[in-house]
Amino acid sequence: MAKAIEIKRLNKWFGSYQALKDIDLNVSHGERIVICGPSGSGKSTLIRCINSLEHHDSGEITVDDIELNQNKASIAAIGAEVGMVFQQFNLFPHLSVLQNLTLGPTKVRGLSRSEAEERAMRILERVQIPEQAYKQPSELSGGQQQRVAIARSLCMEPKIMLFDEPTSALDPEMIAEVLDVIVDLAEDGMTMIVVTHEMGFARRAADRMVFMDKGEIIEMGAPKDFFEAPKTKRCKTFLNQILQH
Amino acid sequence: MTLRTFSILFLCLLLAGCSSSGTWGWYVIDPTTKQGYNNIRFLLNGFGATILLSIIAAVLSMCIGLIVALPGMSHNRWLRMPSRIYIEFIRAIPLLPMLFWVFYGLPVVLKSMGINANIDAFWGAIITLAISDSAFTAEIYRSGIQSINKGQTEAAKTIGLNYSQTMRYIILPQAIKRILPPLANQFIYIVKMSAFASVIGMQELTRRANELVVTEYRPLEIYTLLILEYLVLVLIISFGVRWLERKMGADESK
Numbered sequence A: 001m002a003k004a005i006e007i008k009r010l011n012k013w014f015g016s017y018q019a020l021k022d023i024d025l026n027v028s029h030g031e032r033i034v035i036c037g038p039s040g041s042g043k044s045t046l047i048r049c050i051n052s053l054e055h056h057d058s059g060e061i062t063v064d065d066i067e068l069n070q071n072k073a074s075i076a077a078i079g080a081e082v083g084m085v086f087q088q089f090n091l092f093p094h095l096s097v098l099q100n101l102t103l104g105p106t107k108v109r110g111l112s113r114s115e116a117e118e119r120a121m122r123i124l125e126r127v128q129i130p131e132q133a134y135k136q137p138s139e140l141s142g143g144q145q146q147r148v149a150i151a152r153s154l155c156m157e158p159k160i161m162l163f164d165e166p167t168s169a170l171d172p173e174m175i176a177e178v179l180d181v182i183v184d185l186a187e188d189g190m191t192m193i194v195v196t197h198e199m200g201f202a203r204r205a206a207d208r209m210v211f212m213d214k215g216e217i218i219e220m221g222a223p224k225d226f227f228e229a230p231k232t233k234r235c236k237t238f239l240n241q242i243l244q245h
Numbered sequence B: 001m002t003l004r005t006f007s008i009l010f011l012c013l014l015l016a017g018c019s020s021s022g023t024w025g026w027y028v029i030d031p032t033t034k035q036g037y038n039n040i041r042f043l044l045n046g047f048g049a050t051i052l053l054s055i056i057a058a059v060l061s062m063c064i065g066l067i068v069a070l071p072g073m074s075h076n077r078w079l080r081m082p083s084r085i086y087i088e089f090i091r092a093i094p095l096l097p098m099l100f101w102v103f104y105g106l107p108v109v110l111k112s113m114g115i116n117a118n119i120d121a122f123w124g125a126i127i128t129l130a131i132s133d134s135a136f137t138a139e140i141y142r143s144g145i146q147s148i149n150k151g152q153t154e155a156a157k158t159i160g161l162n163y164s165q166t167m168r169y170i171i172l173p174q175a176i177k178r179i180l181p182p183l184a185n186q187f188i189y190i191v192k193m194s195a196f197a198s199v200i201g202m203q204e205l206t207r208r209a210n211e212l213v214v215t216e217y218r219p220l221e222i223y224t225l226l227i228l229e230y231l232v233l234v235l236i237i238s239f240g241v242r243w244l245e246r247k248m249g250a251d252e253s254k
């Protein structure tokens, strides 16, 4: 079976600064990957390349056998399979929660309003905030907003979900409720790449850990090996730093 | 504030006029006399043209401005450049020369291209005002749209919205609150600049005042009334804008 995501010798420059260096990464269907690494190591850039929020400069990205190139059709085809959740939620503040969720399904997937609302309500149940459907995003707590953002992605029925530090902007007491939703998705078999420093979550949900530094993948392995016996010094130092908190 | 300052100034002028007899001659626009009444009617009849001219020019300017602004924000240099050139070029042309060029020059250009179009004063003024103003409205759109967080565009993209859907459902509804107040200011600007239409013979407020001055020879009174006419017009728009801003502000805090 083809891989969910195949990345080969991916390079990305911002001007003269190389943000990604020869990245190779394969993700199987149903696999849960957690990426960690120091600030500026290129974690966001990597997952943003996968759903073409950034254009890569060289290398290959293949999602579900579709090769990503400058071609609009490939970008749209891959975009339809990949959902993304941002650190800052990025909900549409002028739309109600329900409208945030139904916009994509009605305008992009061509669902009728009632079909889209039915789907939205089902997914709001799943992220456990059905009672918030008619509120504005600004009326919700951070944890609730992030769950709406996850629901908004799920309404597009993606095969792969990308999370870019989904809990970094949250107050500590709200982190768990968001992570629970992500774990629930993971247990359901969703293919996902999660950039996070929540190591408890990583132990619980990850199939594979990826450690990045300075635009490179330094280390990769099963959580058990990764946490207990990191191979590189950089990784050891990093783990010590974040586990101290 | 403006109203108070102005009324004080106006009263001073008026009183000064009374003290030294012979400088003021309000009879030209005294509604109790037949001649004064007719004169006032003649002057006030210019409102229709000024308002119509301003509204059509403003609407056109808003449309052209948007068409110019959108490619101006593209990542593609070849889309961005024409927009930039248009804005810099149009912004540099003073209104009056542009008005002359459109009114006297454009028909010749069109004729040489085989189009026999006669541009009358009304449309000449509208085209000039709209084009000249569109450079400013384009900049207003640009700053309004760019003030919306980039995360909004990215989120829209990840749920599959294309460019025009993103603009229509996500960006413009949010940007409009920041765009409308400065656009309304531009409308006031257009109303005032529409006075230039008088020089190509458009029968609007200023033209009528000029014509009456020629026959009546009372420039002070007639131009004073003219200024008041614009003042009323602009104040009405300003109040409208305040109301609109308050209404949108209320929406925002909802």
Ligand SMILES: Nc1ncnc2c1ncn2[C@@H]1O[C@H](COP(=O)(O)OP(=O)(O)OP(=O)(O)O)[C@@H](O)[C@H]1O
Pocket: A014, A019, A037, A038, A039, A040, A041, A042, A043, A044, A045, A046
């Ligand atoms: N649009 C951009 N223009 C220029 N440089 C950028 C841009 N985006 C990212 N970079 C640079 O690329 C490098 C990698 O950035 P990236 O956001 O991927 O890091 P990160 O691992 O996600 O870090 P963080 O943990 O802080 O989110 C950083 O040095 C950053 O300054």
Ligand SMILES: [Mg+2]
Pocket: A043, A044, A045, A164, A165
């Ligand atoms: Mg990041």
